[in-house]
Amino acid sequence: MLKKEEKNSIIEICPIRNVVARFGNKWALLVVLVLSEQEIVRFNELCRLIPDVSSRVLSATLRTLEADGLVSRKVYPVVPPKVEYRLTDIGQSLVPFIIQLTEWAQTHMKTIVKHRKKFEVESLSE
Amino acid sequence: MLKKEEKNSIIEICPIRNVVARFGNKWALLVVLVLSEQEIVRFNELCRLIPDVSSRVLSATLRTLEADGLVSRKVYPVVPPKVEYRLTDIGQSLVPFIIQLTEWAQTHMKTIVKHRKKFEVESLSE
């Protein structure tokens, strides 16, 4: 394997890894998907729409998406606070691909799950 | 947030999360992409094609891809060992989406990187 510095340079150069790495985030894709369905969503609404994410992780996810320019955040100076999230144009442009991906997932899911089980059994019997 | 058991049931039910979770893997997408270009690849060849992955992680990645049925593994009973990896039909069917994704990444990468930097500066000045 390569040394750390060499690796980092590869990662920086490679646009695919750099950007696609974001999808490694456990929640990012899901947040984009939810935002694509609701247009405008407030923070606690998102919490409810994705019931198994903590507010800590959700806010971190939103911040990276905002940093990337995929999501915009609008704060209303009112009490109690009101913050709205929505997709930017770039964020929107990603949606069709995510949907295709989920369709692919739905199409092949049964086969994949079946295959996983079979594989598991075969591995055990060795 | 929900309790752990409730969460797990959500994840099991949801086909999208279940399958898309695989993309969270740091190397899975890249391996599929490389296999789509080379058709048949041997283990150490892959090591060389993806120079910044360790053999330990590479073999783990290959095993999960094999378990999912995206990659097939063919062992020749010779000395020294010879093992060939290639995409299955399901694996192949995923390739166009990955390519679209990488094209999207290439198109928007500059904007995203610029936005990240801007965002960083703004965060510091607060």
Next chain:
DNA sequence: CAGTATCCAGGAAGATACTG
């Protein structure tokens, strides 16, 4: 050649509690 074994470090994510 094609991996495994072992050990370790870092980061992601979870639980809980708290605040402007």
Next chain:
DNA sequence: CAGTATCTTCCTGGATACTG
């Protein structure tokens, strides 16, 4: 309401060494 602070746990992935 919309988060942050803190602490802890878990798990991925990395380094190195070794083997059928």
